[in-house]
Amino acid sequence: MARRRKGRAISGVLLLNKPTGISSNKALQKVRAMLFASKGGHTGNLDPMATGLLPLCFGEATKFSSYLLDADKAYIACARLGQVSDTGDADGEIIHERSVPELSIEQLQQVMQGFVGAIEQVPPMYSALKQNGQPLYKLAREGKTVERKARPVTIYSIELINWQAPDLTFSVRCSKGTYVRTLAEDIGEQLGCGAHLISLHRTHTGGFEAAEMISMDQLQQVRDDEGSIDHYLLPADILVSHFAKKNLSAAETARILHGQDIANTENLTGMVRLYDPEQQFLGLAEASETGRLMPRRLIVTDETVTD
Template identity: 40%
Template sequence: MKVEGVLVLDKPKDLSSTEAVEKIKRLLRVRKAGHGGTLDPFATGVLPICLGRATKIAQFILEGDKVYQGTFELGIITDTYDLTGEVVERRPVPELSAEEIQEVMQGFVGEIEQVPPPYSAAKYRGQPLYRWARKGVKVEKEPKRVEVLEFRVLAVELPRVEFEVYCSKGTYVRSLVHEVGLRLGCGATLVALRRLRKGPFTLEEALTLEEVERLQAEGRLEEKILSVEEALSFIPAITVSREMARRIRQGRPFSVSVLGSLVRLQKVARRPRVPWLRILSEDGDLVAVTYYPERFSGEGWAEMLRVFVS
């Protein structure tokens, strides 16, 4: 069986995202595979894995927003900002209410500048920061602009706080928790994290490794793997003629004004936080993915991000 598409995995604890992909590759005997957004080894939850031809759409999955639920513990600061690191400081925890903690967390909602944690996969001179940190080299990375759409308290049982966060790609939840602890004055470290959603993929459709193995043995796994078309169905679409589809696949330019005319004629609305547009042939085949421009006026060509050969 030729396996290709997107498998949504419920990644177990203490397994890196790369290790999870390698397990799936061996189990399904596929040569090409990649994940759609790194999860730390101690974190669990949604890890989309692109198989075969679907590796070509990983860029759209990587761009997707994320939703997490987790727990942090007040009064502790670690060098990794989570429970896997060494404790570098302990502080007394004041009698904080849920409202007081929420007020501090609310201060991080919106666009913020965030520096990657010292132990992370962010790279400096071609090597991840965690390798520099293990050598005792302190690297000051430039902050990145990320967006936190929601950050709320779910429950408080001091010194632990359960929370949920909805954020953009590139956001380090460990760093958010660390900063919350500093603002509260007592420090905090992340002790549990579970990803509920990555882009359009949710925990409800995710399979555990055990379920993948069982379904594979029963010959029923294929029905759980999303095709490339299904995996991109969250992107709004326009339909073009067979002739136009052929021209796009040949790499011929496609004007922004024509794109705009088709969007208006077919009444295709841009979805919030989804800056792309699928182009389908009149036979329903996926032809390409392009940017959904802010404006369709003026000269210029549509930028094709990915073209799919029939």
């Protein structure tokens, strides 16, 4: 017999400003405990050192968290030139030091602009990528190094924010899978002195911006004041707002909730958001080549038929 989860069956998305020094999962569990939510997940790791935008999903919203994993990201990063660490960031040990040359703003901008566009990155050993089922960071902690294949990523823009030697602060917009640590290291190598990342703050993921975030301290203050943090939860469909929308009739709603397909009368393509006559989000359907909308991920309601 399956064990029932403890906590409330609460659903929604909370945009957390993750503090430095804790993992994304630790941040999730802290907020989940504050909400007393029975189920939670996040939409992709931020390194423990990193801060910033971390969408957390609870309840039914967890069914749609994967749609943010492929989203573009934006960061503000600070790299320290002249020092290379074994992890690529400030959490590691400095393993090489070189003098930093006299660098003009123009030289820095020229080197950084060389990384804009489609590039290839070799993932760092201190990463969650797996080799034969083992996370690379576990192998790295054992002093092992394995060959990693370069992966294609895209840097959409990179802009210099501040240069105060030896620290270089810049903003970057990039595709999924981009390691800003590696980008900082590669910029340092191009400048001839090496570098490692000393801070990283995520400002954007998918359609979410930093202005919408709330910090752990703010959440705790609401709790201490005996207020409810439930109102910081955004609806689950915000995770899939980039998909086309389909308003269903009562008859279509009944078919979808019974796991049956419906006619694609509007010739929609790809994944489609479904809403009942009361504008309640029901989940996603996928357009088929035969002119039908096939239910794929549905919100559990009192009317949903499950196996």
